[in-house]
Amino acid sequence: MSRAFVKEDGPDNEPLPDLPISPHPNYVSPRGLAALRDRLTALQAELARLRARADRLDRLPERAAERDIRYVEARLRSAILVEPTDTAPSEAAFSTRITVVDEDDAQHEFEIVGEDEADAALGRIAPQSPLARALIGARVGDVVEWRRPAGTVSLEIIAIDPLPC
Template identity: 65%
Template sequence: MSRAFVKEDGPDNTPLPDLPISPHPNLVTPRGLADLQARLLATQARLRALRAREDRLDRLPEAAAERDIRYLEARIASAILVDPAAQPLDEVAFGLAVTVEDEAGRRTVWEITGEDEAQATARRIAPQAPLARALMGARLGEKVVWTRPAGEVTLTVTGIARPE
């Protein structure tokens, strides 16, 4: 085949733009760091499999994997490990689980984790989340005000523990 018909430069060969990196310090728990490392290994394996394909006409999946690897490597390199086991339990801090009670008496446990580990459905929130900002530094029995789009909620800190 003539080189004239081979597509060497084009959108499939251009690197994808990097994923945005948070401007905040990259605090991570041991679980969060292990998760980042596992995600990096899995993405590297996926890239190897993509490069081993017989038919490599579509390079977009490879570019996406390369972009994800750059992101994960940057997050691991900037990680500031905070071990919850070393945190005192006298006030709410990064890496700890906090039990709060709202005005209606409903109790909820939230864990303050790194941004990459945060997942609201698992009740894990990043330190930059409005709820985490309201809770950080609070002591047992203290009331905090959580400002939400739906209005303010007063919460009482009823427990501070290390996550299980």
């Protein structure tokens, strides 16, 4: 094939813009740090697989993997590990599990974890979330007000435990 028809540089070969990095301190639990490391390993393996393809006309998947690797590497560099304590914490803080009862006497558990580990479906919330901000600093027996778009909810804290290591 003539070199005239090979596109070596241009918009198809430029790196994708970096993903935005949170301006907040990057606190991580041991579980969150391990998950970031596992994610980096998986992304590096995926990039190697993409580069080994016989048909590499579409470079977008490779560029996306490279961008994701840059993001995870940046998150690992900025990670501030917060080890859970062995003793029961006296107040809700990062790396704690808080059990609450709402106004309908329904019990819920929330873990305050790093942004990359947060998952509302699992009850894992980032310290910057409105719920975590309402809980941080509260003690067992306290009632906190969680301001949500759907309205304010009162939560009574019934237990605070360290996250398992």
